[in-house]
Amino acid sequence: MTRKSQDANGSTIRDVAARAGVSASTVSRVLGGEYPVSTATRTRVLRAVRELDYVADARAKAVAGVGTPTLAFVLEDITGPSFALMAHGVEREATRLGHLCLVCSTEGDVQRELDFIETMRAQRTAAVILVGGTADTPEYRTRTRRIADSLAAAGSRLVLCGRPPLGPGAPVTVIEYDNEGGAYALVAHVLAQGHQRVLFLGGKPDHATAQGRERGYLAAHRARGLEPDPELLLHGDFTRDSGHRLMRQALSRKLEFTAVVAATDMVAAGALTALHEAGLSVPGDVSLAGYDDIPFARDLYPALTTVHVPYEELGRLAVRTALGRTPESPDEHLLLGTHVVVRNSITTV
Amino acid sequence: MTRKSQDANGSTIRDVAARAGVSASTVSRVLGGEYPVSTATRTRVLRAVRELDYVADARAKAVAGVGTPTLAFVLEDITGPSFALMAHGVEREATRLGHLCLVCSTEGDVQRELDFIETMRAQRTAAVILVGGTADTPEYRTRTRRIADSLAAAGSRLVLCGRPPLGPGAPVTVIEYDNEGGAYALVAHVLAQGHQRVLFLGGKPDHATAQGRERGYLAAHRARGLEPDPELLLHGDFTRDSGHRLMRQALSRKLEFTAVVAATDMVAAGALTALHEAGLSVPGDVSLAGYDDIPFARDLYPALTTVHVPYEELGRLAVRTALGRTPESPDEHLLLGTHVVVRNSITTV
């Protein structure tokens, strides 16, 4: 059987050509180009296209150099509200710019991340957007640098969102949000309400984002001449369960504090529930703040005071800067600002 | 300039062949196949591959019939927690089965949905998973039927998640969750606590999912010999803001009710905040229930009683059934069960 319409695959341009009684080139020209085609021919071709319900194979077009460009978004887990927000921004901007959007969840597995990136290089994606914090180790830098070079050599571009930059010269676009500054402002706000002992529910100790927020926490204290009690610095991860667990620990250890600052809103949500379970009132008995300003923050009770991070805008920005450039462009580093949004979860002491 | 490595694109298989002093076919065989190649040649080829950092173009492989298969996930907005959960399931299962995953946000725009599907047909995706409710009109059925046929003719498969089925004979896989049954069980639970007047914060009147849940609400009443007051049936959409607005309306209209059932947890979240803003206590003054069991439901205060829908499992199932079939397979219809999860937002009256 030699390429009859018997098989389950769609019809080819040659099928259309045969049916319209023209050559494949003509069909291509009718469908694609500026090339002059007589009205009669055009009509016949279009009818054949309609009758066969023909759509040109995008992969073949891509090989020929005229395909729909694609871009990849690699993240840990789309389920996290802030990641979802970013994904939304990425996806919107990508389709606005005529790109398709591949998404890959690494589930936090470095090897899987590497595999995805290699696959994306094979797919010849216009850009690979990598999001989600990691440890900023030398090993991370060389590994990521190598990836960036590979992609650049293939005409693609690596974008790092909320990840540590790689140092000068790497063909990479880095977009960060100001973790330290945001945390500083937030904690300063808490301290300004008169709180002296504020519990910090942090992330993984080596996680760059977590570190930034922790630095802000410390800096805000020192700016007021306070030295925070190391006992009040707890480490976990950025999940709701981590917040819940840490809060219970703090309570059972009978740590003294009048306010809690969580490294993310998810952590804050878990902590809030733990506080409620312990019969404590927020902010009556203890004040609470989060970080990220995920949509749900305002529906917690009390509505959560937090730091707004423009995640969706971040996603849009990532694709815009990634696509509006040549592969040889120099490295680029954007730092997005954040601001505190005051709600009802903090009170004066 | 004729295909030198000067250009920004990666190296081709011919570049590798030239550097290794063999033909392109040999490179292909070393990289790909079972074909016997001498150790010496293999070594030379692999070295060339490494030195050039070569990765075969996945699009070209696809044209040749050996590409990485891809699957498309078309939804309204990845930002909704239940959609994100499904997306996660889809993505996980897709990569587990060696597929790439394209996601497209329609923003609720029917035309854009159509465009995406056409694009996916051109991409020759193995399956197109369409999620998110719509009105079940004749126009919807014929339009979707046409899409299903197109995809089937191209060897692909349409999967409808949480969408009305198309009637017999359509080459489509439909996976629904039991909206009516879940709502019935939930409302029955509410009524069993002694509530007589329960406010229903519904979705769009013509939205199939919303209708199902509303039917469950009505049926549960009638099963107890109650005829619900039509005044207590409010319509909006599935967003948090809708819940907030509707709740404020109900309050300002001084409707009488002792319990509120929201069509989704998002709606419930907005309603909860509106109740709090009005100084009402939940469940002290009024009981509240949601639907979907999104992760945040248990961190609301009080923790929300709701109906669990296995969204992530749904996503996994969608890709599993879509990929494990031939295009000629008959239509298929799965109905996933749900169950009530009792938390603290409902009390006896």
Next chain:
DNA sequence: TACGGGCCGGAAACCGGTTGCCCAACGCCC
């Protein structure tokens, strides 16, 4: 009537891979 130019359409090369087919070289056995 011959000629130049514009309009249209086909043949063929190309994109970057894979694979069927054929043949050379080699080792083995008789």
Next chain:
DNA sequence: GGGCGTTGGGCAACCGGTTTCCGGCCCGTA
């Protein structure tokens, strides 16, 4: 030493498109 089977590798066709190049036709004009 000749016949034969096995191994290894190149050529060319193919996947499904696009685009360059070329030539035929029809027109107007000299």
